[in-house]
Amino acid sequence: MVARRKRLVYPFTAIVGLEKLKLAILINAINPKIGGVLIRGPKGSGKSTIVRALADILPKITVVKDCPFNCNPYDPSNMCPKCSERYARGEQLPVEERDMVVVDLPLGSTEDRVVGSLDVEKAIKYGIEALEPGILAEANQNILYVDEVNLLPDHIADDLLDAAATGWNIVEREGISVSHPSRFIFIGTMNPEEGELRPQLLDRFPLSVTVEPITSVKDRVEIVKRNLEFEADPEKFYEKYKPIQEELRNRIIQARKILEKVVIP
Template identity: 50%
Template sequence: MGDRGTGKTTTIRAIADLLPQIDVVATDPFNSSPSDPDLMGPEVRDRVEHEESLKVTKVKVPMVDLPLGATEDRVCGTIDIEKALTEGVKAFEPGLLAKANRGLLYVDEVNLLDDHLVDVLLDSAASGWNTVEREGISVRHPARFVLIGSGNPEEGELRPQLLDRFGMMAEIHTERDPERRVQIVEFRTAFDTSPKEFVKQHSAESNNLRERIIRAQALLPTVKMDHDMRVRVSQVCSTLNVDGLRGDIVTNRAARAYAAYQGRDEVTVDDIGRVITLALKHRLRKDPLQQVESGDKVMKVFREVFELEEQDEDED
């Protein structure tokens, strides 16, 4: 969430190009995994049960846009009732949730999303499945995606039920440093002049970042987090009166992921400090009389619980 024109959408769209390719069953509309039954569409699962061979191909991680004006049928998919009644087959036209399976589902101006679409996203995000029922006919397929949203908080608040489903939230503010602003403008001008040349010039940086992500993915299963650190994370959440346990879970996962990204197999206090504000600030109960910014409040409690106050004062 953040100011207009700060590159939120551009940054999000660039993520898909940095992620490693995934194996999918060729021509399958659900991006089915060839090995994980929980990530297979109904047709692929039937073929596996009948021991049929599957043609596997590598594709980029899907990046699907969910328009604000999309209908529920466009999002969930539709069933051809006439064909089902006359031919006795489930003629299902996959929607955006099917295309986003194993990928990224992006909602620009997510705070302006219609309530009925919010409910659909909540159901799918909670279960990892999408179920479409029409006239007694039901189709169910996997819909496991990373939900990414962007928006300007000045244009409207996000429903608390949906806000809590986002694991992390970052605030983007307009750059105030003149030198940095000039650099951004020059980059944009160079890209507009020759997009291919600009991408080529920065391909080495992108490739290095992609390789770093691949190494982190391989290292992540081995990353350990000390039990005392987990207890302290939960103590921070409890002190902040965070509802539920999503804050605890997301902070632990994010700290392990950040440690893996840094090439380490053990989580440090610094790793937790890097992610805890992103994981908790949007989960705090809003007090109209509270003058302290929520991110500062999270860091204050974090330093107290992890006993970092004296160290920070010495550094200052």
């Protein structure tokens, strides 16, 4: 059986311009507790490209290897009930490092797909193990990306609001309730021409950046040149920027270490 090759994304460091947006994204990469960014701009302005490029420059995350909710093995406050119980017993939780990923939330997603589906009968007996994990489970310790976030159905937006506000996804069915951590960097993109964002959802984004069209002829020529180069040979183009990508990743790691020592009086 032939292994499927990882699809290369356009390198973050190869993106021309968009300096304010890059800064907002890198600030979140250094301190995920900030919580995310809303990106406004017309179609074709590079919003999706820069979001998908982010994962490649992020440090790895540490998770409980056999947990479907990406629990942090060193943080009891970020554990599902099962991991928390094992931790309290003094059990050595199996640890695994994984690449941080961009988790997409498509507009057509059902509520069960987003929060997870719960078998009520099993939940009475098995608790959290009866929950089929959804997108909010996958997003824990990762990046949750919603394209056209302003077009999200209200009930899905409410689920996101609850998780973003509390850091937990709570699933309730017929009087039965189960929960798991869901702490993510929330990135939404939108085209203002297609409608505004609900005020309640807008309030959940700590940062907002409007992408302005690039008007410099020199920059526009460079964008076309790099796009053609990437399309012609993605691997060669990626290798060209790989050292710069690794340098930026290391700077993010160092910034995180320095941030731990920062004291705000």
